Amino acid sequence: MKREQWSSNMGFLLAAAGSAIGLGNLWKFPYVAGSNGGAIFLILYLILLILLGAPLLLTEMAVGRATRLNAIDACKAIHPRWGFVGAAGVVGAFVILSYYSVIGGWVLKYLFAYLRHSSLGDADTYYTGFITKPLEPVLWHLLFAACCFGIVAFGVSKGIERISKIFLPVLLITLIGIGGYALTLPGAAQGLRFLFLPDFSHIQSFSDLGTILVQAMGQVFFSLSIGMGTLITYGSYLDKQANLQKNAVMIPLFDLIIALLAGIAILPCVFSFGLEPSAGSGLLFRSLPYVFDHMTGGRWLAIAFFVLVFIAAVTSAISLLESIAAFFIDRLHWHRISASGLATLCFALIGVANSLSMGVWSDFTLFGMSLFDLMVFLSDNVLMPIGGFFLCILASRIWGFPKLLQEISSNGTYPVRFPSILRWILRWMAPAMILVIFFVSLF
Numbered sequence: 001m002k003r004e005q006w007s008s009n010m011g012f013l014l015a016a017a018g019s020a021i022g023l024g025n026l027w028k029f030p031y032v033a034g035s036n037g038g039a040i041f042l043i044l045y046l047i048l049l050i051l052l053g054a055p056l057l058l059t060e061m062a063v064g065r066a067t068r069l070n071a072i073d074a075c076k077a078i079h080p081r082w083g084f085v086g087a088a089g090v091v092g093a094f095v096i097l098s099y100y101s102v103i104g105g106w107v108l109k110y111l112f113a114y115l116r117h118s119s120l121g122d123a124d125t126y127y128t129g130f131i132t133k134p135l136e137p138v139l140w141h142l143l144f145a146a147c148c149f150g151i152v153a154f155g156v157s158k159g160i161e162r163i164s165k166i167f168l169p170v171l172l173i174t175l176i177g178i179g180g181y182a183l184t185l186p187g188a189a190q191g192l193r194f195l196f197l198p199d200f201s202h203i204q205s206f207s208d209l210g211t212i213l214v215q216a217m218g219q220v221f222f223s224l225s226i227g228m229g230t231l232i233t234y235g236s237y238l239d240k241q242a243n244l245q246k247n248a249v250m251i252p253l254f255d256l257i258i259a260l261l262a263g264i265a266i267l268p269c270v271f272s273f274g275l276e277p278s279a280g281s282g283l284l285f286r287s288l289p290y291v292f293d294h295m296t297g298g299r300w301l302a303i304a305f306f307v308l309v310f311i312a313a314v315t316s317a318i319s320l321l322e323s324i325a326a327f328f329i330d331r332l333h334w335h336r337i338s339a340s341g342l343a344t345l346c347f348a349l350i351g352v353a354n355s356l357s358m359g360v361w362s363d364f365t366l367f368g369m370s371l372f373d374l375m376v377f378l379s380d381n382v383l384m385p386i387g388g389f390f391l392c393i394l395a396s397r398i399w400g401f402p403k404l405l406q407e408i409s410s411n412g413t414y415p416v417r418f419p420s421i422l423r424w425i426l427r428w429m430a431p432a433m434i435l436v437i438f439f440v441s442l443f
Ligand code: PHE
Pocket: 019, 020, 021, 022, 023, 024, 025, 096, 222, 223, 224, 225, 226, 228, 230, 316, 317, 319, 320
């Protein structure tokens, strides 16, 4: 069977940017940046994005394109014993999808709620009432999972690429619109100060700086979708003549722009209503609905906003689903529909348990965490750093740097810029940093 391909490098770029731009940008970045010293975090984040994010992204794309295989078999093709690196990614994809899709379901629920009602009443009561229900959140989660399946089943260029081409521009325009409106609100300056001004009170000691570094690296990994094999999979459908280096600059750039825009859109809203910004579900499903319910025309803003979050979430989720489906397709020679169907079924089932862990199963904990939190911890703090660490070693030492360079340069078409720095980063700096930060974050 001939391997599918993106119809153009632009198609790949939009799909990869779609994978990167997700809940990480919208619900994590504004808060994490603001509460870790604003500009101090931004500068560190930027440095890590350049030194760690872009080189790893480049490496993943190169491994995928050279082998033209799913993440597990791509790593195996480089060395038969190294399939575990890709396997960590595929397992990680299941883990992330299992909670990402539950949140995707909440987004759909809120979107439909605002389409039907002008206000949700007390935001906290509404949120807690909804997520602890046994059945309703599960059904919304299954609807979100079905959307992902529907897209991936159509294929790489007819499904994923086509949806990304439509969705991403809509996301950008909506976000700019909301951002423009947010800047006219009375508390806007305070929100911008929180995000952009350096707050040195956050670095009293050396260990404070360490904490900010840990947060920044975690954010770089999660936000760029690194270490989960998604970029290996997406890279495997790339044309041999595509310019990988350009892609490795454009994807982080898009991702950063959207994250900053998200901060500019969300923080002024939160501050102008005297609320404290928070991370995660608190921000999207409690603070913002409170804001929407108390502002004129808030309902329409809410609808636009949840459409935006849905787009961001779905274009990330399909990249994870594709990296699992690609494994079933390559290895078992399954038809795409059965491959993506089985993958959806599996992650959806774990997702049901995650959803129930918010309510009826909340008493059940492992390592002091609910199932949902455990999944988040497992993907962010364990599987992603492990995947990233071994990927650096595999590509730069086992495969060998010359072969990597040859692939990156498309056989010499685009000479690699700063090869010795790249070599040093992949062989030494990136693995060492990931290792240190991995242990710091565990203890
Ligand atoms: N990058 C996505 C986000 O920011 C999450 C993601 C991680 C997607 C890993 C794919 C792989 O939300």
